[in-house]
Amino acid sequence: MKHTDVAIIGGGLAGSTAAAMLGRAGIAAILVDPHVVYPPDFRIEKLAGPAQLGRFRATGLADSVLRKATPSGQNWIARFGYVLDKGPSEQYGLLYDLLVNALRDEIPPGVERIVAKAVAVTASEDRQRIVLSNDQTISARLVVLANGLNVGLRHGLGIVRRIESAAHSISIGFDIAPRGRAGFPFPAMTYFQERARARIPYISLFPLRDRMRANLFAYREVDDPWLRAIRRTPVEALDAVLPGFRRVAGDYAISGEVKVRPADLAVSSGHQQPGLVLVGDAFRTTCPVTGTGSDKVFTDVERLCNVYIPQWLASQGMGEAKIAAFYADPLKQACDAWSMRKAWQFKSVSIGTGPYWLAQRWARFGVSFGRGLKHRLAGADAPAGAHSSSSSSSSSLSSSA
Structure with missing residues (x-):
């Protein structure tokens, strides 16, 4: 013993x-x-935001571990096919x-x-x-x-x-690459939903070594036919739920295994x-x-x-x-x-159909737009490596703004 x-x-x-x-x-x-x-x-594919990284640093382990991660100092916020903000963000893939x-x-x-x-x-x-x-x-x-x-x-x-809530959300992960170009125009991006009935709150793109990684989130049943489609024809399935995404990202391809994980x-x-x-x-x-x-x-x-x-x-x-x-x-x-x-x-504000939830979504849109306007009026996009409370918080897989 x-x-x-x-x-x-x-x-x-x-x-x-x-x-x-x-x-x-x-x-x-x-x-x-x-x-x-x-x-x-x-599971986790990114750590981000001053609050979460502060909790990690309180363990005394963060600095040595994060040296092995891929940093990104700026995160674009986009919705409806338009870039709302290019804000500073401390995040690590x-x-x-x-x-x-x-x-x-x-x-x-x-x-x-x-x-x-x-x-x-x-x-x-x-x-x-x-x-x-x-x-x-x-x-x-x-x-x-x-x-x-x-x-x-x-x-x-x-x-x-x-x-308390079975299959409360679905997480989807895959590699994404630009077609016909050397890279995407953004260092990292969070693209938010366009309509509640799509039941897709956002997709987060962030660098992971020499590639761009995507984490997509859904509020759907585990037997939803769309989940089969995102595995078999991922580009078409993504275009169907976020039609404006291509306007910001440009033509793109999805490679490798598409991983899907429900979370209770x-x-x-x-x-x-x-x-x-x-x-x-x-x-x-x-x-x-x-x-x-x-x-x-x-x-x-x-x-x-x-x-x-x-x-x-x-x-x-x-x-x-x-x-x-x-x-x-x-x-x-x-x-x-x-x-x-x-x-x-987050689930209610993403898929709620009543006037209150519609107002909540537009209010969040207004906050992102206002923050982006503030950055533009300041004279330039935030420099890479800057830290701000506007940076996205990390999820179990990636980040949400």
């Missing part, structure tokens, strides 16, 4: 960040994940597996990494017992469950995942147990359209590793009262509530 202070189950964004932070703090930890190298996974593996590179040698799955956890107010798929056993004072959407282990602990809004119950804490999607999911998934992960892990774990380990026991303090943390609760509000509000 291996003994440690903290056992982290799951080596994705939350688990790898936690392992790196605890290792840097000199806290004994073991990271359990079945992958030696994290495999490709269609980085595929999810590259992001996670970059974080793993920051894990100090003192953190042991075990390539296996956790198959059972027994929790108590003193030490926790974790049984692994390779027949090893770990004894830890605290278990951090960072295994995302994998619910089997949590079910064994009596933790229930309740779906779900929350855990029965999670407040001694010796066990849930972070990231293991606790609560959010909507990729709104750009809050990474914010929640970085907030959860930063509060847990910088504040609560050092406090908990300083005294005997790991009772439920200790664990409850993390879930009651004001910054965590505020971030959770904000992400859920945005999930519902």
Whole structure:
């Protein structure tokens, strides 16, 4: 049996960040994940905006990780075939597996990494017992469950995942390239919906190394025929829902695999147990359209590793009262509530058909137009590398303005 202070189950964004932070703090930890190298996974593809990047930097890991990403200092905002704004934006393109593996590179040698799955956890107010798929056993004072959407282990602990909105949104990712030209006229762009009935809130284009990446979002049923069309004939399907997009982007081609991922809004119950804490999607999911998934992960892990774990380990026991303090943390609760509000509000303002929602869409159009006018009256487009509150916030996959 291996003994440690903290056992982290799951080596994705939350688990790898936690392992790196605890290792840097000199806290004994073991990271359990079945992958030696994290495999490709269609999730986060961009980090953006001062708020989200500020949360990332609070972990102490951002600067070294972001050196491996593709930066963009300006983001165009467009709608109805017209460019409304060319605003400053601090954003970084980085595929999810590259992001996670970059974080793993920051894990100090003192953190042991075990390539296996956790198959059972027994929790108590003193030490926790974790049984692994390779027949090893770990004894830890605290278990951090960072295994995302994998619910089997949590079910064994009596933790229930309740779906609040099934297939709340659909995320679509693909590579896009200009036809007959060396490049697109924009460094990065967010193109917003043209009509509510298309149920497409926006598409985000951003550089990813030597190519342009596109993240398109939809509020549609998983069996919608349009989702089959976007896989088979993506250019035609995109033109059908955003006819003005071509006016800004010019002629274009879509290459490679078109990836499609539905996202549920779900929350855990029965999670407040001694010796066990849930972070990231293991606790609560959010909507990729709104750009809050990474914010929640970085907030959860930063509060847990910088504040609560050092406090908990300083005294005997790991009772439920200790664990409850993390879930009651004001910054965590505020971030959770904000992400859920945005999930519902963004969907309503994107597909609502009443006069109120129509007015909301035009108001947002007016804000973007006014911001662009302000930039033009200032004399020039914002310089690359400038930072502004007008920069887009990152979603679980890309950004929304």
